[in-house]
Amino acid sequence: MTLPKKLQIFSFWSIVFFSIVFVANSCSTDSEAFGDLNAEEEPLGDNMDPDNSDDQNGAVTNDCPAGGDTFFAESSGLISIEFENNSFGGDWELRNDANDVSGQGYMVWTGPQRLNQPGEGMVTYLIQVNNPGTYQFLWKSSFRQGDNGTEHNDSWLRFVNANDFFGEKASDGSIVYPNGSGKEPNPEGSSSDGWFKIYRSGDDNSFIWQARTSDNDAHDIFVTFSEEGIYTMEVSARSSFHGIDRFLLFNREMFSRQAAIDAADTFSSENNCD
Template identity: 40%
Template structure:
């Protein structure tokens, strides 16, 4: 009798699990919340859906604005933190297997109002990187408190404790526009001299800024078009 009751419980549990997982799409299963996820660099690129980690206070998980990937996006619904980076930090562990310099881009949107220069930025910091900077042609600049490797010049506008203000501009649509340094629009890079696990941090700045996913890619291995392909799967 005991063996029969045990078998019955096992079968019931299996039925429940089957019901749970068959009710989810592959994308939904891939994007279940996991604050301990480690995203693996593969062939020079890492793709991360921001909603993989649980939302911190002030970030709202949303699906109202079409054009996002994965299951949702996060939007700053709290107070603006214009000169106060480090509020409500979203953290992501990324495993770099191929050392080198990687460009950082995110799929983001002005999702409040109709001004392309407002509700358009959040704070970004990459812990452990051997270099973290903005660059355009010969111009290289750093956030205040950052690692001064190539230049002692500081980005224009607000920065603090190694945090960069990262913004989009020119459109109200979802875009890959990812820039730093006011009135210059520098691209963003991080150098990893050694294979290992590093931490990408995002914190709230402008109310209404929405972020869908981000990508780190080595420009010597991966093209811009490949990195911006929305069909790329998350790197797990």
């Protein structure tokens, strides 16, 4: 049966209309399914990136820290840093009046004594560890006033998010932990809130590689990094006129003490956020 001419026209435009609607809906569905191929992909935030996640101790595995803070990279079990390569506040002073230092000179605290008050004039170093393990800490320091090596010879040290931070006595293997760390035994002398007093011995005021804790019961300093990541080291003022030239950490399974010192003379850790 042939439809009247008006109905034929109506049917033709109905088919055209519904075809347009169908195509439009189909395009919308494809866009939702596959996304805009020309759109720039939004970067994942730090908390969403599985390769940039925080571990339970706060270490971060990739990227510069928030705020653009300087951090230094460990290489082959060695971290070697000029102490002055950072931003300093308070009464820290850069000096270059000694001939047994490297870099631009050394930093010395010229403010008041902070013998039982860690945290004053604090300097933070962020360290990227690529080879986990237990590292020994040393710094090259001197007392810059007087001739008594038991005065003006120490500063405070703390590792905020390392897995362990302790002193070990070479002769008998005894261990001490900072007061406030929740671990015992604790060192003789001053310590609090996870800070060790780190001193050097001897009346010769030359800059020497030495770092010890526990008064009259010297323990060398060690820190354990169980995973790859970025860890926070803090130094704060204790004795006035304690001068620090540089510091190093070395993996005790990869270096002897002397080999690490020899290597530090020609190696400086890369600053990844300059």
